[in-house]
Amino acid sequence: MAITAQMIVLLVFCIWVDHTAAQRITLPYHPGSCCFGGESRSNADTVGLQRRVADLEARQAQMEARQAQLEVSSRQAENTPPCPEPEIPCEWKLVFKIQAKAGPDIYPLWSSASVPANQPDDPSLSTGHYISRDVGMWESLDIKKVKVSLYTFSPNMETRDLIFNGTGSNKDNWFSKDRLISSPWTDLKTEPTNYFSIAGYERRDSSESYLFRRFHINRSYAGCAADLGWLVVLDGNSNVCPWERGTGNPRIMFSKLPTNVNFQQDPSNVGTADVMAIYIKTCDD
Numbered sequence: 278m279a280i281t282a283q284m285i286v287l288l289v290f291c292i293w294v295d296h297t298a299a300q301r302i303t304l305p306y307h308p309g310s311c312c313f314g315g316e317s318r319s320n321a322d323t324v325g326l327q328r329r330v331a332d333l334e335a336r337q338a339q340m341e342a343r344q345a346q347l348e349v350s351s352r353q354a355e356n357t358p359p360c361p362e363p364e365i366p367c368e369w370k371l372v373f374k375i376q377a378k379a380g381p382d383i384y385p386l387w388s389s390a391s392v393p394a395n396q397p398d399d400p401s402l403s404t405g406h407y408i409s410r411d412v413g414m415w416e417s418l419d420i421k422k423v424k425v426s427l428y429t430f431s432p433n434m435e436t437r438d439l440i441f442n443g444t445g446s447n448k449d450n451w452f453s454k455d456r457l458i459s460s461p462w463t464d465l466k467t468e469p470t471n472y473f474s475i476a477g478y479e480r481r482d483s484s485e486s487y488l489f490r491r492f493h494i495n496r497s498y499a500g501c502a503a504d505l506g507w508l509v510v511l512d513g514n515s516n517v518c519p520w521e522r523g524t525g526n527p528r529i530m531f532s533k534l535p536t537n538v539n540f541q542q543d544p545s546n547v548g549t550a551d552v553m554a555i556y557i558k559t560c561d562d
Contacts, residue, residue, distance in 0.1 A: 369556035378525030
């Protein structure tokens with residue numbers, strides 16, 4: 278049996294107390310008691326010592342067994358996989374909203390990615406244009422997809438969506454033909470395009486003649502009467518061609534056909550959206 282230092286100290290204490298008590302009165306030995314009487318000192322000391330040693334060793338064995346159980350439990354806990362976090366629905370998040378004829382110009386707002394000081398955090402409370410701080414943090418968000426939605430409220434509620442691959446994109450290059458996944462137009466992927474960008478086409482002919490065609494998806498230019506395209510947001514009161522002149526800006530124009538449209542020659546098939554919204558998705562479908 279291995280006797281530890283703690284056991285020796287305890288036994289010395291018991292013997293000292295027992296010796297002091299024996300000088301006053303002879304006490305019978307009681308199992309489980311630290312000290313015992315001395316009717317037969319030699320025999321009592323020997324038997325008591327053996328019992329105390331056995332008791333202490335039993336307690337030590339119990340402690341070692343308990344320690345072993347704790348170590349096993351600890352290893353099991355380390356090997357147990359963590360509980361998964363609650364699943365969050367994979368939803369679209371609004372990061373930009375253009376309201377037709379609400380002014381001011383939308384391209385400076387997008388390109389600066391600066392959130393106006395008076396803009397509420399909740400986009401549902403925002404009147405006019407809205408931009409999220411996420412636009413300025415675009416490349417750090419691990420964006421999977423981007424959606425552009427065109428909303429027309431009158432005479433009937435209509436929505437047209439364009440979906441883009443957002444993986445590895447920045448806040449400008451996601452809006453491109455090679456990233457296009459789907460759109461309302463069947464010919465957009467196959468027809469040539471001379472513009473497909475957020476910056477679009479900007480031109481100033483004079484102090485009174487200028488155009489700012491943003492979020493511009495266009496097939497070809499051949500004079501104003503032959504401008505063919507799918508989508509354009511007119512900023513800055515663009516006025517070069519008759520088809521883009523109008524009151525208020527921005528104005529959101531699109532083809533109502535399943536193909537591109539001649540903006541000037543086919544006005545009945547040129548739609549005007551009330552709102553254009555951009556959403557991002559940072560999770561897989």
